[in-house]
Amino acid sequence: MDRNRGVGFVTVMAGGGSSTGNVRVRKVVVVGGGIVGASSAYFLAKRGVEVEVLESNGVACAASGKAGGFLALDWNDEGGNPVGSLSRASFSLHKELARDFGPDAIGYRLISAVAANLPENARHEASKASYLGYVSRETVIGTTETCAQVHPEKLTKALMRGSSATVTIAKVIGINHSDSKITSLRMEGGATRPIADDEMVVFALGPWSNLVSKELGLPTFYGQKALSMVVPTDPPLSPYASFTNWRGKSPEIYPRADEAYVCGFGESLRIVTEKPDEVVPLESGERQLRAFTKEILGSMGDNVPVRACHLPLAEDGIPVIGSLESNGAENGVLAAGHSCWGILNGPATGKVVSELICDGEISLIPKWVVSSISPARFASRTRSR
Numbered sequence: 001m002d003r004n005r006g007v008g009f010v011t012v013m014a015g016g017g018s019s020t021g022n023v024r025v026r027k028v029v030v031v032g033g034g035i036v037g038a039s040s041a042y043f044l045a046k047r048g049v050e051v052e053v054l055e056s057n058g059v060a061c062a063a064s065g066k067a068g069g070f071l072a073l074d075w076n077d078e079g080g081n082p083v084g085s086l087s088r089a090s091f092s093l094h095k096e097l098a099r100d101f102g103p104d105a106i107g108y109r110l111i112s113a114v115a116a117n118l119p120e121n122a123r124h125e126a127s128k129a130s131y132l133g134y135v136s137r138e139t140v141i142g143t144t145e146t147c148a149q150v151h152p153e154k155l156t157k158a159l160m161r162g163s164s165a166t167v168t169i170a171k172v173i174g175i176n177h178s179d180s181k182i183t184s185l186r187m188e189g190g191a192t193r194p195i196a197d198d199e200m201v202v203f204a205l206g207p208w209s210n211l212v213s214k215e216l217g218l219p220t221f222y223g224q225k226a227l228s229m230v231v232p233t234d235p236p237l238s239p240y241a242s243f244t245n246w247r248g249k250s251p252e253i254y255p256r257a258d259e260a261y262v263c264g265f266g267e268s269l270r271i272v273t274e275k276p277d278e279v280v281p282l283e284s285g286e287r288q289l290r291a292f293t294k295e296i297l298g299s300m301g302d303n304v305p306v307r308a309c310h311l312p313l314a315e316d317g318i319p320v321i322g323s324l325e326s327n328g329a330e331n332g333v334l335a336a337g338h339s340c341w342g343i344l345n346g347p348a349t350g351k352v353v354s355e356l357i358c359d360g361e362i363s364l365i366p367k368w369v370v371s372s373i374s375p376a377r378f379a380s381r382t383r384s385r
């Protein structure tokens, strides 16, 4: 069987929900309200599917609300990386979303990018508008032809609103399933959410995807904690995303219209056990981020909190997007493990999820990419059920 086509969609035609007539699934339950869950909800809704979102803490409460929002057309192209096609498709979708929502509503704009060496032991207190004056050597690594940015929290929330999904704050703690289908979701507090024959489930849990791994037998997912600050800037910094080299670390700065996003100081990979609202910075990382921000932006960031969140990573570093049929759940789809490119690749992921559910096959990206990112690539692993 061609697993890329094999989402096993049910044959009930959409009740009142379908405007296209293609829809075979009446309703989709999306678990997780980050950029991947919100994008899935948005593109499913565009196909006439009703969407219910189960989110444990709040829409965009984790990495999707705390990321930088840098977008690049072709930075994933090298070496036959399957993520390249996803990124190219998503870069175009971001442009369309900016037209649909209005660029300012989601912080979309074209931006250049530089690799910047920062001088040792120098303190920059000069004009914030020309912060690149501080840089001792810079190389342009991206232009406005191929680079852009969004405000991740604004975009995620706009996508969710645009989907008209019902969002319920509820934590899913388990999956009940038969040999071939998810039959219900177990919720914290003892309730269950039955999954009807004309419903499907999309898991978009970022670094918390071990819920699916554990119950449906996929490899472990990891998180890599990284820190960020959002510093108000008036006047705005010049629109250059800077990928710096500072004291052996690589912090990044993304100027936005009225603030500067500064991030870096990632920790090593680990299994994420904290709840989204329990993720806090390590003291050493916070010290370094504050020192870096002070050097670049002077005292502007002094009272700004440092936030922490996790890059979500699959075992092989490639996102896992596709049907869970080979894991015994033909009415389930997984979309997770987007690493440092989840904001860029969120919209294409959502569109791919919607095509899989509504058409039974994916046309946005080439077939070889569909197989490379599918959960079925781990199918030889023993299922622990």
Ligand SMILES: Cc1cc2nc3c(=O)[nH]c(=O)nc-3n(C[C@H](O)[C@H](O)[C@H](O)COP(=O)(O)OP(=O)(O)OC[C@H]3O[C@@H](n4cnc5c(N)ncnc54)[C@H](O)[C@@H]3O)c2cc1C
Pocket (backbone or CB within 6 Å): 031, 032, 033, 034, 035, 036, 037, 054, 055, 056, 057, 058, 059, 060, 061, 062, 063, 064, 065, 066, 067, 068, 069, 070, 071, 170, 171, 172, 173, 204, 205, 206, 207, 208, 211, 225, 226, 227, 228, 263, 264, 276, 309, 310, 311, 312, 335, 336, 337, 338, 339, 340, 341, 342, 343, 344, 345
């Ligand atoms: C510091 C930093 C900077 C970044 N910068 C960029 C960038 O510039 N460009 C870019 O493209 N990407 C960037 N990324 C990566 C990007 O943020 C992530 O890849 C992306 O946000 C992942 O989205 P997600 O929806 O998969 O996961 P998340 O945003 O983690 O969302 C998962 C959601 O699931 C919910 N959840 C968890 N457990 C449960 C449960 N049991 N039941 C119900 N809900 C649950 C959580 O509350 C959360 O809302 C950055 C990441 C970091 C950490």
